[in-house]
Amino acid sequence: MPHLLLIGAGNQGLLHLRALMKMQVPCDVSVVDLSDAALLHANGVHKRFSLEGQVGQFRLFHSLGDIDQEVDIALVATHADARRSVIERLLRQTLIRHLVLEPVVFQAKADFEAMLPLLARHKVTSWMHNPRFYYPIYDEVRKFFKPGEPVEMQVQGGEWGLGARAIDFADLFSRILGRFEWVLDLRKIGTTPVYNYRKGSMEFKGALEGRQGESRFHLLEYEGESPLVLQFNGQHYHFQINEAEGRALWGQRLKDFAQESLELAKPYSGLVTERICQDLLTTGKCRLTALEQVADLHAQLNEELRQYVEKATGKHFTYCPIS
Amino acid sequence: MPEANMKILVVDDFQVMRKVVMTCLEQLEFTNVAEATDGLEALEKLRAEPFDFVITDWEMPNLSGIELLKAIRADQALQRIPVLMVTAEGLQENIIEAIRAGVNNYIVKPIDVDALREKMHKIFDEQDA
Numbered sequence: 001m002p003h004l005l006l007i008g009a010g011n012q013g014l015l016h017l018r019a020l021m022k023m024q025v026p027c028d029v030s031v032v033d034l035s036d037a038a039l040l041h042a043n044g045v046h047k048r049f050s051l052e053g054q055v056g057q058f059r060l061f062h063s064l065g066d067i068d069q070e071v072d073i074a075l076v077a078t079h080a081d082a083r084r085s086v087i088e089r090l091l092r093q094t095l096i097r098h099l100v101l102e103p104v105v106f107q108a109k110a111d112f113e114a115m116l117p118l119l120a121r122h123k124v125t126s127w128m129h130n131p132r133f134y135y136p137i138y139d140e141v142r143k144f145f146k147p148g149e150p151v152e153m154q155v156q157g158g159e160w161g162l163g164a165r166a167i168d169f170a171d172l173f174s175r176i177l178g179r180f181e182w183v184l185d186l187r188k189i190g191t192t193p194v195y196n197y198r199k200g201s202m203e204f205k206g207a208l209e210g211r212q213g214e215s216r217f218h219l220l221e222y223e224g225e226s227p228l229v230l231q232f233n234g235q236h237y238h239f240q241i242n243e244a245e246g247r248a249l250w251g252q253r254l255k256d257f258a259q260e261s262l263e264l265a266k267p268y269s270g271l272v273t274e275r276i277c278q279d280l281l282t283t284g285k286c287r288l289t290a291l292e293q294v295a296d297l298h299a300q301l302n303e304e305l306r307q308y309v310e311k312a313t314g315k316h317f318t319y320c321p322i323s
Numbered sequence: 324m325p326e327a328n329m330k331i332l333v334v335d336d337f338q339v340m341r342k343v344v345m346t347c348l349e350q351l352e353f354t355n356v357a358e359a360t361d362g363l364e365a366l367e368k369l370r371a372e373p374f375d376f377v378i379t380d381w382e383m384p385n386l387s388g389i390e391l392l393k394a395i396r397a398d399q400a401l402q403r404i405p406v407l408m409v410t411a412e413g414l415q416e417n418i419i420e421a422i423r424a425g426v427n428n429y430i431v432k433p434i435d436v437d438a439l440r441e442k443m444h445k446i447f448d449e450q451d452a
Binding site (some may be wrong): 140 | 346411412421
C-alpha cells in the first residue's frame with residue numbers, strides 16, 4: 001500500500017492532512033511533528049474525517065527516526081528554516097519517491113545549491129506546492145496568450161504576504177509565459193520590513209516587480225485588509241480574477257475589452273493536496289512545477305529580498321528571513 | 324466556401340472560450356450558432372437537429388473532443404459533418420490522434436478571426452473540390 005508522509009502538522013500541515021483523509025487511492029498516512037499539541041490536532045483530523053477516503057494505517061510520530069524505510073510521497077510543511085535539515089535527515093534513512101515542498105522552499109541560495117544535487121542523487125522527484133495549478137481558471141487563462149506575446153500581470157491586495165507568497169505568483173506567471181527568467185525590481189518595496197507572526201520571519205508592503213522581455217508582473221501589497229485580485233492583460237484578452245469571491249471579469253479586443261462576468265470553479269486550496277497525491281501515485285507526475293525548474297527563480301528572489309532586508313535594517317543576514 | 328447561414332455547433336467546457344469562438348464567428352458573419360458545454364451535450368444536440376459544422380475543444384469533461392470526434396465519425400447520420408478541433412499549444416500528439424480519427428482541420432489556442440477564417444475556408448474548399 002502506498003505510504004504518504006506529512007512532516008509538520010501546523011496550520012498548513014493540517015490542511016494537507018484534511019485533504020489526505022479524502023484520498024480515494026488506498027494508502028497509509030504518517031504524520032511527524034515535534035509538538036504534542038500538533039499531533040493531537042492531527043489525530044483529531046483523522047478521527048473526524050477518516051471515513052471520507054481510503055486511508056488504511058494512520059500513525060503519528062515525534063521523530064523522523066521512526067519512519068519506515070519507504071515513503072511514496074513526503075509532504076513537507078515545516079517552517080522554511082528547518083527545511084534543509086529535515087530533508088537531509090529523511091534522505092539518510094528513508095527511500096522517498098516524491099517530495100512536495102511548501103514555499104518558501106529554502107531560505108538561502110546555498111540550500112538550493114546543496115539540496116538539488118542531493119535530491120537528484122537519491123532519485124527523488126521534487127515539486128513546489130502551488131495550489132493555483134489545480135484551479136481550472138489559470139489553466140484556461142494560459143491558453144489565451146500566444147507564445148512571446150507581451151502580457152502584463154498584476155496581483156494586488158492587503159495582508160497577503162508579499163515576501164513569502166511572491167514565489168507562488170512568480171511561479172504561476174512563469175508557467176503562463178513558459179519561461180522562468182525574470183529581471184526583478186524591488187525598488188518599490190517602499191516601507192521597512194516588519195517581523196511577521198512567524199518567529200524571525202519578515203514581511204513587506206509595497207510593490208515587487210518583474211520583467212521578462214516585454215512582459216511584466218507587479219505584486220502589490222497595501223496596508224490593511226483588501227481581497228486579492230489577479231489581473232492578466234494581453235494584446236487580445238484581459239482577465240481579472242477575484243479568488244475569494246469566486247468570480248472573474250474578462251474582456252476581448254474584438255468587443256473593445258468590454259467586461260463580462262464569469263463564475264469560477266475553485267477547489268478549496270487545502271483539498272488540492274488530495275489531487276496532487278493521486279496524480280503522483282497514479283501517473284508519477286502532477287501539475288505542480290518541478291523544483292529544479294523553479295529553483296533558480298526562487299533562489300534569485302530570496303537573494304534579492306535578503307539584500308533588501310540587509311539594506312533596510314542595517315543588519316547582516318546569511319539567509320532570506322521569509323517563511 | 325462556407326455559407327453564412329450554415330448552422331455551427333461550438334463545443335467547449337469553458338464559457339469564455341465558447342464566447343470567444345462565437346465572437347470570431349460573428350465577425351465572420353456566421354450568426355446561426357449554437358453551443359454545448361461538453362462532448363456529451365454536443366452529441367445530443369447533433370442527434371436532435373441538423374448541423375453543418377462543429378468546432379470543438381479537446382479537453383472537456385464527460386466526453387472529450389477526440390471522443391466526440393470518434394462518435395461523430397462512427398455515426399452514419401453525422402459522419403459527414405466537418406469538424407474543426409481546437410487544441411492547446413504544443414500538443415502535437417493530440418493533433419496526430421485527431422487526424423487519424425478523421426478531423427477536418429485543427430486550430431491552436433488562442434483563437435483569432437484570421438486563423439479561424441483560414442481554417443474554415445480550407446475545410447470547405449476541400450469539401451467542394
